[in-house]
Amino acid sequence: MSFPIVRQRRLRRTPALRRMVRENNLDVNDLIYPLFIIEGENIHEEISSMPGVYRQSLDKLEAEMNEVTALGIPAVILFGIPEEKDEAASGAYATDGIVQEAIRRIKSTHPDMVVVTDVCLCEYTSHGHCGVIKDEVVQNDITLELLAQTALSHAEAGADIVAPSDMMDGRVGAIRSQLDDSGFEDIPIMAYSAKYASAYFGPFRDAADSTPAFGDRRSYQMDPANGRESLIEVDLDLLEGADIVMVKPALSYMDVIYRVREVTDVPVAAYNVSGEYAMIKAAAANGWIDEAKVVLETMVSFKRAGADLILTYHAKDVARWLSEGHWPNQ
Numbered sequence: 450m451s452f453p454i455v456r457q458r459r460l461r462r463t464p465a466l467r468r469m470v471r472e473n474n475l476d477v478n479d480l481i482y483p484l485f486i487i488e489g490e491n492i493h494e495e496i497s498s499m500p501g502v503y504r505q506s507l508d509k510l511e512a513e514m515n516e517v518t519a520l521g522i523p524a525v526i527l528f529g530i531p532e533e534k535d536e537a538a539s540g541a542y543a544t545d546g547i548v549q550e551a552i553r554r555i556k557s558t559h560p561d562m563v564v565v566t567d568v569c570l571c572e573y574t575s576h577g578h579c580g581v582i583k584d585e586v587v588q589n590d591i592t593l594e595l596l597a598q599t600a601l602s603h604a605e606a607g608a609d610i611v612a613p614s615d616m617m618d619g620r621v622g623a624i625r626s627q628l629d630d631s632g633f634e635d636i637p638i639m640a641y642s643a644k645y646a647s648a649y650f651g652p653f654r655d656a657a658d659s660t661p662a663f664g665d666r667r668s669y670q671m672d673p674a675n676g677r678e679s680l681i682e683v684d685l686d687l688l689e690g691a692d693i694v695m696v697k698p699a700l701s702y703m704d705v706i707y708r709v710r711e712v713t714d715v716p717v718a719a720y721n722v723s724g725e726y727a728m729i730k731a732a733a734a735n736g737w738i739d740e741a742k743v744v745l746e747t748m749v750s751f752k753r754a755g756a757d758l759i760l761t762y763h764a765k766d767v768a769r770w771l772s773e774g775h776w777p778n779q
């Protein structure tokens with residue numbers, strides 16, 4: 450009987466040893482917290498498929514920002530839910546649109562908060578698609594102009610980063626040149642580069658009332674069966690001037706996060722989407738899993754796959770658990 454010379458367990462013996470050889474860590478500075486802003490007043494309504502996540506009106510933002518700031522979370526990403534929707538998505542690029550107003554509010558009370566804005570039309574179109582429709586087809590090039598206008602209106606309101614999520618071809622370039630022509634050459638673009646046509650967005654679409662009225666998003670979002678194609682999307686976005694590239698969803702696309710990390714040195718973001726959040730919350734509510742442990746394990750898995758930044762509805766809980774020492778002492 451021979452005994453092993455190499456014993457991996459030697460460095461797992463104590464918590465301190467494990468901390469010393471830990472390859473990846475969680476940091477509150479990696480987190481971006483998504484917020485749903487709805488028109489109206491005194492609204493703070495929980496989204497039924499996303500327990501702990503709310504649609505909030507502008508007057509609720511200051512309290513929310515106080516909480517986010519106290520937790521040390523550096524950034525939020527804003528999604529707007531307008532009262533009126535139309536064919537041209539006018540609310541998306543209106544100077545006094547819901548997101549534009551939210552940016553101004555946040556910046557007036559919390560100037561250091563990094564405000565990221567989702568740039569897309571689907572929350573503002575009457576049909577729920579991410580672009581302009583003609584003959585039942587989402588038109589690429591007409592949409593680019595509206596996306597560029599939307600990004601510009603966000604920058605003018607004070608956004609720190611714009612994040613196009615529409616998946617039209619050429620949107621990063623169109624937004625970059627619009628921003629540059631208007632004196633916003635210092636505003637970075639976080640591109641939803643590898644965004645898949647995913648069923649995991651279901652709860653978000655309930656929250657934002659943005660389910661397409663007909664058809665689906667498969668003519669613009671990526672086919673979940675494709676991995677290599679994500680690298681083409683990333684290449685194009687980088688050539689057009691993206692500063693940060695994103696993979697979305699995150700959990701069933703860990704291989705994509707890993708591949709993207711391998712080919713680029715710009716920051717990589719992972720979007721832990723609504724359906725992923727809903728699954729964990731549902732299992733936790735049933736007492737089937739330990740929520741804090743499962744969430745922290747999920748977060749560090751994104752880091753291990755290669756993500757630098759994590760957009761997640763769990764952000765406030767993660768920040769709290771980190772400050773309470775649940776990580777890295779477990």
Ligand code: PBG
Nearest residue numbers: 569571614649650653722723724
């Ligand atoms: C808008 C957008 C969506 C999400 C982020 N930006 C919805 C979609 O593409 O249908 C999904 C976020 C989530 O599910 O958490 N295009």
Ligand code: ZN
Nearest residue numbers: 569570571579
């Ligand atoms: Zn969209």
